[in-house]
Amino acid sequence: MTALELPSAHAAEPDVRRRGSTVAGRWARPLLGLALPVGLALLWEAAVRAGLSDGRLVAPPSRIAATLVELARSGDLASHLAATAWRVAAGFGLGVLSGTALGALAGASTVVRRVVDPTLQGLRAVPSIAWVPLFILWLGIFEPSKIALIAVGVFFPVYLGVLGAIASVDRKIVEVGRIFRLSRLALVRRILLPAILPSYVVALRAGLGLGWMFVVAAEFMGASEGLGYLLVDGQQLGKPDQIVAIILIFALCGKLTDTVLVAATTPALRWQDVTGAEDR
Amino acid sequence: MTLSVRNVSKVLGGASVLSRLSLDVEPGRILAIVGGSGCGKSTLLRLMSGLDLPSAGDIALDGSAVVGPRAEIGLVFQEPRLFPWLTVRQNVGFGLDGRDARERGALVDQALERVGLGERAEAWPRQLSGGQAQRAALARAIVLRPKALLLDEPFSALDAITRADLQDHLLELWQAFRPTIVLVTHDVEEAVYLADEVAVMAARPGRIAETIEVDAPRPRERRTERLDAVSRRVARALDAAIQKRPAREAV
Ligand SMILES: Nc1ncnc2c1ncn2[C@@H]1O[C@H](COP(=O)(O)OP(=O)(O)OP(=O)(O)O)[C@@H](O)[C@H]1O
Numbered sequence: 001m002t003a004l005e006l007p008s009a010h011a012a013e014p015d016v017r018r019r020g021s022t023v024a025g026r027w028a029r030p031l032l033g034l035a036l037p038v039g040l041a042l043l044w045e046a047a048v049r050a051g052l053s054d055g056r057l058v059a060p061p062s063r064i065a066a067t068l069v070e071l072a073r074s075g076d077l078a079s080h081l082a083a084t085a086w087r088v089a090a091g092f093g094l095g096v097l098s099g100t101a102l103g104a105l106a107g108a109s110t111v112v113r114r115v116v117d118p119t120l121q122g123l124r125a126v127p128s129i130a131w132v133p134l135f136i137l138w139l140g141i142f143e144p145s146k147i148a149l150i151a152v153g154v155f156f157p158v159y160l161g162v163l164g165a166i167a168s169v170d171r172k173i174v175e176v177g178r179i180f181r182l183s184r185l186a187l188v189r190r191i192l193l194p195a196i197l198p199s200y201v202v203a204l205r206a207g208l209g210l211g212w213m214f215v216v217a218a219e220f221m222g223a224s225e226g227l228g229y230l231l232v233d234g235q236q237l238g239k240p241d242q243i244v245a246i247i248l249i250f251a252l253c254g255k256l257t258d259t260v261l262v263a264a265t266t267p268a269l270r271w272q273d274v275t276g277a278e279d280r
Numbered sequence: 281m282t283l284s285v286r287n288v289s290k291v292l293g294g295a296s297v298l299s300r301l302s303l304d305v306e307p308g309r310i311l312a313i314v315g316g317s318g319c320g321k322s323t324l325l326r327l328m329s330g331l332d333l334p335s336a337g338d339i340a341l342d343g344s345a346v347v348g349p350r351a352e353i354g355l356v357f358q359e360p361r362l363f364p365w366l367t368v369r370q371n372v373g374f375g376l377d378g379r380d381a382r383e384r385g386a387l388v389d390q391a392l393e394r395v396g397l398g399e400r401a402e403a404w405p406r407q408l409s410g411g412q413a414q415r416a417a418l419a420r421a422i423v424l425r426p427k428a429l430l431l432d433e434p435f436s437a438l439d440a441i442t443r444a445d446l447q448d449h450l451l452e453l454w455q456a457f458r459p460t461i462v463l464v465t466h467d468v469e470e471a472v473y474l475a476d477e478v479a480v481m482a483a484r485p486g487r488i489a490e491t492i493e494v495d496a497p498r499p500r501e502r503r504t505e506r507l508d509a510v511s512r513r514v515a516r517a518l519d520a521a522i523q524k525r526p527a528r529e530a531v
């Protein structure tokens with residue numbers, strides 16, 4: 001009697017626990033995370049207003065906000081942001097395509113892996129910025145060399161992520177596909193792809209982060225527009241508030257694109273979240 | 281369908297896991313296999329399913345050689361091996377891909393009902409207990425109504441009452457479609473209650489030490505004098521098969 005009731009009682013438990021924690025957790029956690037930066041900003045603002053500092057090297061939040069508003073109103077922010085975003089998008093796209101293709105090939109074929117992987121691992125050891133002079137010689141000072149640099153930065157985490165994900169697919173689950181006599185194509189579509197997806201998303205996120213990192217490096221080297229150009233401009237003209245403002249924009253862009261990526265893939269990864277979701 | 285295993289040997293990692301093993305299961309019969317841990321039961325089922333090929337010997341289904349997985353043969357692994365990215369319902373319907381949605385839904389519901397998992401249809405595998413996962417795996421195999429069903433300790437993670445329940449569900453299924461069933465189990469009473477014949481395996485290398493006919497009419501009752509007598513015989517044979525190993529190694 002009790003033994004028969006056990007399964008359903010047990011089954012209801014995780015759902016109840018989850019619901020309880022999301023209601024409280026949905027707001028409490030982001031608020032807690034905001035406490036530190038907002039608190040520091042308020043303190044700094046107060047310190048400058050009280051005359052404890054002149055705020056020349058690090059501008060108080062109000063001046064940074066004013067700079068941002070000014071940049072936005074003049075239309076500068078939009079055009080520089082668009083230039084940078086386009087470079088990241090193009091470099092990310094190229095890096096993801098090539099990383100995924102090579103990673104999948106190397107993961108699927110031992111021969112390809114033995115031929116290609118050692119070379120790529122060697123190239124990975126090169127600090128990516130070291131390619132810049134070469135790319136400029138090859139591709140010129142304008143867009144192609146910048147996009148190539150970003151693509152290289154994105155390529156490696158994606159390649160490694162795909163290769164590692166394919167290598168760690170559970171052989172036991174692939175065997176179930178064999179019992180169901182799936183064709184090679186069906187095996188890839190119905191078992192390999194879903195099995196790989198979680199690590200692939202992690203790799204894409206890492207690649208996206210590196211994309212934003214490398215766009216700054218690319219724009220430091222002779223760009224006439226872009227957020228990186230505004231950073232250099234702020235340094236050369238001694239405008240620390242502009243620098244901090246752009247850093248904030250970068251933080252927002254990075255976080256925003258990452259959030260979009262996560263949101264776009266969450267429906268397909270819902271199964272992963274059914275336990276342990278609270279800890280994230 | 282007749283399943284026949286002829287002089288099958290299997291070498292794995294340089295060790296002889298099965299050696300010249302033979303057995304036959306007549307159409308619609310239930311064979312239970314018992315044997316010590318590591319004696320090669322799972323290896324034998326893998327060979328019968330076509331997942332692996334024997335190192336020597338032949339396996340045939342109704343006279344035609346089994347050289348790869350077949351639609352007529354269903355295998356339930358020792359571990360549930362559910363797809364974690366599919367719900368229980370989708371897992372159970374995995375092999376029904378070609379059918380139209382209505383028919384598929386009805387078959388899946390029926391299979392879930394049979395294993396007592398109707399209420400957990402929308403759960404993810406991660407949310408299942410070990411026994412529930414095992415039952416979902418069983419449902420995934422029976423939904424295809426295979427002509428031969430190979431079960432590797434399908435009830436090992438269940439409590440006594442659920443286990444008895446599922447044994448009876450399995451018998452109902454067998455009554456309805458008369459598949460040929462090979463069932464690996466550690467539970468001698470389960471073997472004797474379900475099977476027409478019990479094969480006792482000895483280890484190193486794996487082979488059939490003895491086969492014992494369960495001569496009792498169906499439907500059976502649990503724990504009758506008659507079944508108990510057979511259980512005692514199987515238990516003795518199992519003891520002997522397991523004991524023999526150290527004795528042989530001592531020589
Ligand atoms: N891939 C492999 N390589 C080497 N040895 C293996 C391999 N698979 C199984 N074995 C060995 O073969 C023997 C039989 O394994 P098997 O899984 O068939 O045992 P079993 O009877 O199912 O045991 P259990 O009751 O514990 O499930 C074991 O000794 C095991 O170590």
Ligand SMILES: [Mg+2]
Pocket residue numbers: 321322323358432
């Ligand atoms: Mg086993």
